[in-house]
Amino acid sequence: MTCSAWQSRAGTARATPDMPIQLLDRDVASKIAAGEVIERPASVVKELVENAIDAGAGQIEVEIARGGLDLIRVTDDASGIPENELELAVMRHATSKLRSVRDLESIGTLGFRGEALASIAAVARMTIVSRVADSEGGHYVIAADNEIVERGTQGAPFGTTVYVRDLFKNVPARLSFLRSPAAEATRCVNVLTQYALAHPDVALRVIVDGRLAFHSPGSGDASHVLLEMWGPDTVSGMLPIQPTTMGGTTVTGYTSEPGTTRPRRTGQILFINGRLVEARILYYAIADAYRDIVQRGRYPLVVLFLSVPSDEVDVNVHPTKAEVRLRREGEVIATIQRAIRRTLAANGIVAAPATAGQVGAFAAPPIPSAPLDAEVQLEAPPLFDERHSRESGDLGPDSATKHGDSEGKRSEFTLRPVGQVGLTYIVAEGPDGMYLIDQHAAHERVVFDQLLAERREKGATSQGLLTPATVQLTARQLDAIAPLSDLLSSYGFEWEPFGDDAILLRAMPASLKESEVSQAFLEVLDEHSGSEIDEVALKGQAVPAGSSDSVAQESIGGSDSIIASGADAVDMRERRIAATIACHSTVRAGQTLSLAEMESLLTLFRDANFPRLCPHGRPTMVHLSSAQLERQFARR
Structure with a gap:
């Protein structure tokens, strides 16, 4: 681009001499200020609930319709707002919580700026109905575009109810930055459950599109709120x-x-x-x-x-x-x-020795992941039970021969296990020095690749449970099941409803450890519930080349792709589910392995072409070459 062209383009963003400095229109200024406070429906919920808690509410009910865009209603049983203060409450910088600058140095309330109600009224139609203890009835005001458009009296219980309707209708540009109504509703519920945790003595009911989504009894015990949020399996x-x-x-x-x-x-x-x-x-x-x-x-x-x-x-x-x-x-x-x-x-939990940092000092180069032309030499004794062996590769004594028959000569690259460090890293001797292999990360990556390949080719193998597992679910987890149903089934999960808030798991992916089936299923639901999942994945689209998704990073070029060759259409959700299943299907850090078991794992790892990273992006192996060892011991 030439200098003149750059100046011309840059000039389009600058004020010209015929645009003098002037005060912003009040309506424009209020909408700019509102944008700092009210970013999305969850912001409205947060501000209104903080006001209710500050006013001394013992019970709060929140209703949300269409993600908060159509309606947000917050009702409390607090002290209420006197009639002569209702209109003042909607004005910017009107608050009962501050009197002087000194008060800013020691704020004891959740709100204090006096901007919340004014900001809401700038971007929505807001109705406030309130009744104080010594009043015979309630009073209301309706505000829109920062103006009081209606006021009056009506019957009302003690306390305050705020209705927020048509959020961002007068700021359509803001709507384009919001997610789906379901995702926005989930954000609102997340905020409310967190405030229920901080104030467990306040009873809180949350209704989303006519359905009770969350309830905190106000018992004063935060553990009761945790049970409602995360369910008994997680809270245990x-x-x-x-x-x-x-x-x-x-x-x-x-x-x-x-x-x-x-x-x-x-x-x-x-x-x-x-x-x-x-x-x-x-x-x-x-x-x-x-x-x-x-x-x-x-x-x-x-x-x-x-x-x-x-x-x-x-x-x-x-x-x-x-x-x-x-x-x-x-x-x-x-x-x-x-x-x-x-x-x-x-609770008897002790950190493992920090051996990884010592290895890192060598700054070892990455292990080559391309196959080397030669024969397989290792035999593979059994590593796991028969069911697991079917999914993680044949681990019988003739497994190497089977791999050789099906794939031809693979590699002469032989790793001989020597032992374990910290019950986490396998120490192996190889053609050019010493190798440290993270036993969980390496095995996890092998199972991950196999799950994706098997699902594409013939569908995942399912293993029935002798005793169905009862899994308690939160409201958000229940909501996540429907859009994921087909995908979960394709990986081998089979379940049926069991009451209002639980399911019976009857089958699982064959590679999965039975002891971890409930935790794996819940983790999949948590990873894909509400706004935390990428909108691209919700639409079932493949991740485009150059995606910044942390798991997708390794899929751009090279043979070490997390998405196996020819599987560019595997989308984000499939990878995440496969990674979760793999994580719960493999050996763990801290697990003792015999030399025979280490040999089996190294055979699987070799036949996967020694992938550098696990599905979560952690290194699987560190190589210390013979030359590096000689330098460390001053032999060179």
Whole structure:
């Protein structure tokens, strides 16, 4: 592009001399301000529920229609708004929670900016109906485009009800950035369940499109809310954190056993002084507490309630009030880590030795993944039971011969197992030095590739359960089953309804460990419920070349593709389900293997052409060449 062309293009974004500086129209200014506070329907729900909690509500009912775009209704039994304050409540910067600048230094309420109702009224039609204790009836105002369009009296129970209709109807551009109504409804429910956790003494009912989606009884016990959120199978893997105090910071909550994890941070929920917050540094503190305990790319479920002196927390960082600054950040981090580590230690959970970092110092080059022309030499003694062997490759004594007969000469590249390090890494000797193989990651990748290939060629093999497994489901998990039904069946799952909130699993993928079938099924549903799944996947489209999806990254070129050769149409959902099944079908870190079992696993790994990464993107193998070893021992 020439200089003149660049100047011409750049000039189109600049103000010209005939566009003088002027004050924005009030309506435009209010919509810009509203955009900072009200990003989507869940933002409306958050602001209205915070107002209800601040007003002292003991019971709150929320109704959502068509993802909140048609209707959001929040009803509480709090103190109500006097008639003479109703119109003032809709004005920007009108609040009962602040009086002076000094109050900003020690905020004890969830809301304080006085922007929520005004912002909602700028982008929707809002009706507020309220009745205070000494009033004979209720009063209402209707606001739209930041104007009061109607006011009056009507019968009403004590407390306040806010109706929000036609959200973003006057800002159509905002609608294009929203997801489907179902996904937006899920976001709303997520916000509400999290506030129910922070305030378990408040009874909360959530109705989505006429159906009860969530209910917290207001018992005051956060574990009851967790049961409603995640179901008994997941909550059984949660450990209560005893109050831990350092300085002025106290931490309580729940943290999960290492085996109860998710592929994203959706199960990590943080509250500071009852406020739902996001703080990247606190997520890092959690990750560091679980270092060497959970595998890379997996996130433990953690719910933390932090009590911090209000004058040491700055919540006035962003209009959404989700981001905070901490004056004593180091103290808060140390308290979180001590609380989690003490809880894990009290339950006999000890971190594995940190051997991986020592290997990393060699900066070993990647293992070649292309096949080498030669014969298979290893015999493969049995590694698992007969059922598992059918799915993970023939592991009998003549397995090498069978592979040779079907595929011709594969490789002379022989790895001879020597032992294990930390019951996690297989130490093997090879043609050019030493090899460290992550036993879980390597086996997981082998099973993952086999699942995808088998499903494409003949359909996955199903294994019936002698005793059907009863699986309790949350409302969100129930909603996720229908769109995934055909895909789950194609992988070998068979089930039937069992009451209103449970299913009976009657069959599973043949490669899956029976002891982990319920956890694997729930994990698939959690990964694909609501807004967390990519919209492309919801439409069943293949991931295009160049996708930024973490699992899809390795599919761009090379023989080490996560999507096997010729399978470019395998979409995101298929890969995620296959990765979850594979994860629960394989040997684990911490599992003792005999030399014969290691040989079997290395044979499977070799016949898969030594893939560099597991389905979740972790390395499967580190190579220390003979030359590198000689340099380390000063022999060269």
